[in-house]
Amino acid sequence: MQYKISYNNPHEQFIDIEYSTAVNKRKQLKIQLPAWRPGRYELGNFAKNIRCFSVVDEKDNALLFQKITKDCWLVEAGKAKTVIIKYQYFACELNAGSTFLNSTQLYVNPVNCCVYDVDNIAEPCSIDIDIPNEYQLANSMRVISETKLADKKTIALHAKDYHELADSPFVASCNLKHDFFVIDGIEFNLWFQGECRPNFSKLISDFFIFINEQLIIFKSIETEVYHFIFQIVPYQFYHGVEHTNSTVIVLGSSYNLMKKEIYDELLSVSCHELFHHWNIKSIRPTEMLPYDYTKENYSTLGYVCEGVTTYYGDYILYRSGVFNEDDYFRTFNAQLKKYFDNFGRYNYSVAQSGFDTWLDGYVKGIPDRKVSIYTEGCLLAFITDINIRKNTNNKKNLDDVMHSLYHDYAKQNKGYTDVDYKNIVKSAADISIDWIFDDHIYQSKSFVQPLKDALDYLGLELSVMPVKNIYEAVLGFKTVIDNGKYVVTNIFPQSECEKKGLMLNDKIMSINGFELKLDLNEWIQYFADEDISIEVMNNGQLRQVICRHSRTVYYKNYSLIKNPNPTEEQIANFKNWSGRFF
Numbered sequence: 001m002q003y004k005i006s007y008n009n010p011h012e013q014f015i016d017i018e019y020s021t022a023v024n025k026r027k028q029l030k031i032q033l034p035a036w037r038p039g040r041y042e043l044g045n046f047a048k049n050i051r052c053f054s055v056v057d058e059k060d061n062a063l064l065f066q067k068i069t070k071d072c073w074l075v076e077a078g079k080a081k082t083v084i085i086k087y088q089y090f091a092c093e094l095n096a097g098s099t100f101l102n103s104t105q106l107y108v109n110p111v112n113c114c115v116y117d118v119d120n121i122a123e124p125c126s127i128d129i130d131i132p133n134e135y136q137l138a139n140s141m142r143v144i145s146e147t148k149l150a151d152k153k154t155i156a157l158h159a160k161d162y163h164e165l166a167d168s169p170f171v172a173s174c175n176l177k178h179d180f181f182v183i184d185g186i187e188f189n190l191w192f193q194g195e196c197r198p199n200f201s202k203l204i205s206d207f208f209i210f211i212n213e214q215l216i217i218f219k220s221i222e223t224e225v226y227h228f229i230f231q232i233v234p235y236q237f238y239h240g241v242e243h244t245n246s247t248v249i250v251l252g253s254s255y256n257l258m259k260k261e262i263y264d265e266l267l268s269v270s271c272h273e274l275f276h277h278w279n280i281k282s283i284r285p286t287e288m289l290p291y292d293y294t295k296e297n298y299s300t301l302g303y304v305c306e307g308v309t310t311y312y313g314d315y316i317l318y319r320s321g322v323f324n325e326d327d328y329f330r331t332f333n334a335q336l337k338k339y340f341d342n343f344g345r346y347n348y349s350v351a352q353s354g355f356d357t358w359l360d361g362y363v364k365g366i367p368d369r370k371v372s373i374y375t376e377g378c379l380l381a382f383i384t385d386i387n388i389r390k391n392t393n394n395k396k397n398l399d400d401v402m403h404s405l406y407h408d409y410a411k412q413n414k415g416y417t418d419v420d421y422k423n424i425v426k427s428a429a430d431i432s433i434d435w436i437f438d439d440h441i442y443q444s445k446s447f448v449q450p451l452k453d454a455l456d457y458l459g460l461e462l463s464v465m466p467v468k469n470i471y472e473a474v475l476g477f478k479t480v481i482d483n484g485k486y487v488v489t490n491i492f493p494q495s496e497c498e499k500k501g502l503m504l505n506d507k508i509m510s511i512n513g514f515e516l517k518l519d520l521n522e523w524i525q526y527f528a529d530e531d532i533s534i535e536v537m538n539n540g541q542l543r544q545v546i547c548r549h550s551r552t553v554y555y556k557n558y559s560l561i562k563n564p565n566p567t568e569e570q571i572a573n574f575k576n577w578s579g580r581f582f
Helices: 162-166 200-218 260-278 302-319 325-341 350-355 375-391 398-412 418-429 434-441 448-457 470-475 520-526 568-578
Strands: 002-006 014-022 028-032 050-057 065-069 072-076 082-090 105-108 125-132 136-139 142-148 152-159 170-173 177-183 186-193 225-233 237-242 246-252 460-466 477-482 485-491 507-511 532-538 541-547 556-562
Touching: 014 028, 028 082, 050 072, 072 082, 125 162, 125 170, 136 186, 136 225, 152 162, 170 186, 177 200, 186 200, 200 260, 200 302, 200 398, 225 260, 237 260, 246 260, 260 302, 260 398, 302 325, 302 350, 302 375, 302 398, 302 568, 325 375, 325 556, 350 375, 350 434, 375 398, 375 418, 375 434, 375 448, 375 568, 398 418, 418 434, 448 460, 448 568, 470 477, 470 520, 507 520
Parallel strands: 002 125, 186 225, 225 246
Antiparallel strands: 002 014, 014 082, 028 072, 050 082, 065 072, 105 170, 125 152, 136 170, 142 152, 177 186, 237 246, 460 556, 477 485, 485 507, 507 532, 532 541
């Protein structure tokens, strides 16, 4: 299969794509564009970005074709030896899994925009990319050749099959900043696109440490060269997508890149996405080996694919010494808050929510329906890790589970099932810990006691305090500010304001007749000892919601703290888990 990628007017943001495939005496060919991209378990509808789709043979004779699904075409080959398809792809979206074109860069995720011959998906692919002479290319595919003309050059790439092509994003630009380093013979590249001033010395020092820690867990890696490709944008943004030999990470804002908050995010997402090289790109549920690009690949194992990876993403930074204790506790506290603030935890298990990522896993959805495979999965990974340690006197841990999944399944080209994962955990723990699965993975039983028990094993405790916003704490609702007005986004079940009729999407106009000037918290505090009349607007209608401060604290903050009087056993457990002195 052969691809040619070029463009003429970057400001129009249309990429020209030409694709050819051998007929091999077939009468009909099915040409498919992926319906989704691995790394995001929802349908992508990429075909909506295609226009000017045409099909010819090697002599430029038009061939008949018919669109048979939203992203699949049936081509009548006739006497053709080669089918050539030409189309344009609109590349106007910039995130870690998209395709984007402007006057400064060509950024392509082939899974978005490259069709494939269904019968030839396992055949080798060649890709010719036409770009300006001054452009560099950040790319994980093998470069075959580079041919320069007067004002542009063609770079020829090779992928062993469509799966590798779909898994290999690239960025071409004259603004790329680049450095690399080597660990155990593996080359790791750092590419930065966009306005930024990366401190490569600091980056390489920190990356070396957490990468080495991951290599210690898995003992081997399925690549000789790996690429971290960063798209740095001038606004606040956070997104990463994993690939076998690379990751694309979009972060902002530009001027904060090397400042602590954004830099810590860069480290966290980079560690997370690299861990995916093993956990989901190699270690895969049976339903995703191989990927089926034409439809949903349903699985209940999101709590492993994403949850375990979320746990390790920050935990590895901590135990390897890149993050200090405050850094790690802050990330763990954020997961705790997400868990306790999501009342879907009473209604839907993490396994069910993993299956339903295809339905609404990346949007808020209806109130209190589902949970997050990232957050719940992360906390369950922690609980599982600590229980394995507890039952084996710290001789084994979750590392052993992941090592087994990699070497006994992934490296044997085998997918795993939920039963396989459960059995591997049981083997590592040396006893059955079915209650984690029966109560907290397959059912929606509270995590509170297992969390407290796991923390206690390490000499840690859970501190619970009211949130700072008075209206969240004592009235039970959350807001965002939209065009200078507070809009209700979350309501605590059975809270004071819910009982009095506050609704989602209510726009708060005034408190006791006083117009709000971004001072909702102050007015709620001011009227602490009397009825509060909240004037709201929803669907063009005004109404009053009258309530009072509750003695119950609704929304709370959750924080890890150390036991001031830990036992010697807790101190030893903490050091074994964290690599740090208590």
